[in-house]
Amino acid sequence: MGVIDLEGLEVRLGNRTVLNGLTGALQGQVIGLLGPNGAGKSTLINTLLGFHRPSRGSARVFGLDTHRDRSQIRAGIGYMPENDSFIGNMSGVRFVRYMAELAGLPPEQALERAHEALFYVGLGEVRYRKVNTYSLGMKQLVKLAQALAHGPKLLILDEPTNGLDPIARQRMIQLIKEIRAEGSVRLLISSHLLRDIDETCDEVLILKNGHIAALCNIEEERRANRSFMELETVDATEQFSVRIRGLGCECACFPGGRIKLVIPGHVEARDLYVIASEQGVQIRRMNQRRDSLEDIFLRAMDHEWTGPVHVSL
């Protein structure tokens, strides 16, 4: 049983199919949710929270159906929404306590945890100020504090670094890493910032137009220790790509003659020069590097994902 299991999940809002046939099992400790605007990231989160009813298929969180068992699921989830979402006329500590009590904590424990959560995220000194007097960064942190206060099993963070300055962003990333290290909480982080996902997540789900474009374990990808190469070429032709693929390489072409390759162990750089020479292609630059999330993302955006649960790039 994964943290999140999707089985042909389809969600329609009005006449529009926002999520279309999502299937996969997310099992990572920290799962990244990536995709361009309108890909369906927020709709997927809302569906997991039971706000949207699947029109077909199902989604499960810790084995519980997101529609039928939504109350149970919500009891174990801490949710930090993307946009401003708080009660502005309450003090920070009262707001967090209120949310903790709604999650099921008795009043005394809720108050204690509210203080702890606010200190933990760095708002201890301003916890008696009204939330609507907080800066944007503080508002993000108070949303994180309320999501954490009741000790959820799954923490859903929708664009957690949205609108934060570099220092505040670093602080947020650090907090996420600390929560991850503690080990009792699984995280689902939706972001359009690849760097945030890259720094914090071990598994990534990439959505594109309501479909799964890629679902892969970043850690496994890194552990695979495969050789990646980036070429800058002049006059590269389709035939050149075909010949490289013929060597057993995986190849992705980008505008400006840029080509990214995954090279199997038996292929040498010299083989590439040979093919380039035969095809009359100039290789201006050759970088050998590890795979990055950006590569995974760009490739996912380039091709529709049709494989099984996990893909290799």
Next chain:
Amino acid sequence: MSVYKHNYRAYTGKLTPGWARIFVLARYGYQDAWSSKITVGIFILCLLPCLVFLFAIYLANNPMARLLLGNHAPRILAINAEFFLNLLYAQFGPALVLAAWIAPRLITFDLADDALPILLSHPISRFGYVFGKWIALFTALSLVTWIPDLVLFAYQGYSSPQPWAAANLPIAIGLLAGAMIWIAFLSLLGLALSSWVKWRVVATGVIFAAILVPAGVGSIVSAVLRTKWGLLLNLPLMISILWQRFMGVPGFANSQEASLPTAAISAMLMLVCLLFLAMLFARIRAREVVRG
């Protein structure tokens, strides 16, 4: 997660039962409602009629006062169903003012800062949310309607030299039922209208308008079409007819109002309540659903 250690720890303590979350909403809503001094002022205003009627009961049971009033005493100081009906009439306006002030405070704070996604991401349903807020408003209105009314009834029972309370129990039941229907309806109306207006002051005005404008329109319809059914839009009138019938007080003799059947009034109130519920559930959502 500790104040001193500044690290995260999971919560392993006990949890409250699911139904208790509704009362968390009610409690916080109630506290928010009473955080304003204006609420306290309106509350005192709402209790003034009770103080006047309390004094009247005292006088009615005071031999010296009865002696001073002489022959007029039995008429002026009669403590009967009509006396308590007048108490309900006197509370009608103040209760409306209190509801119009408190209801927007319960809902608009959540809507203004878009708190619904966070609130509803907790194990509480939309129905639970509405019910919790409704309890907060109903409780506040109870403090100025049926609770002091029953206290006055009990005081009269205690003060009267005859065994009064047992003989007049239907008055207490009518009082309780009438006040409860009124404040239950008022609570729903206040929440439904507040949920559609983000600004508190405007919401307060809209609540008054929702009571007074249809009443005026209903009267015009009745006058123009020469029919009694237009009066079904007149909420204060419908409520007062119900109160009269609950308490067994004859009223509006030989008038159109007298011929309005209780079933029609009840059906109209139910219909309006369903409309309010539909308004609430259309608005109380974690996310806007985009149609298109």
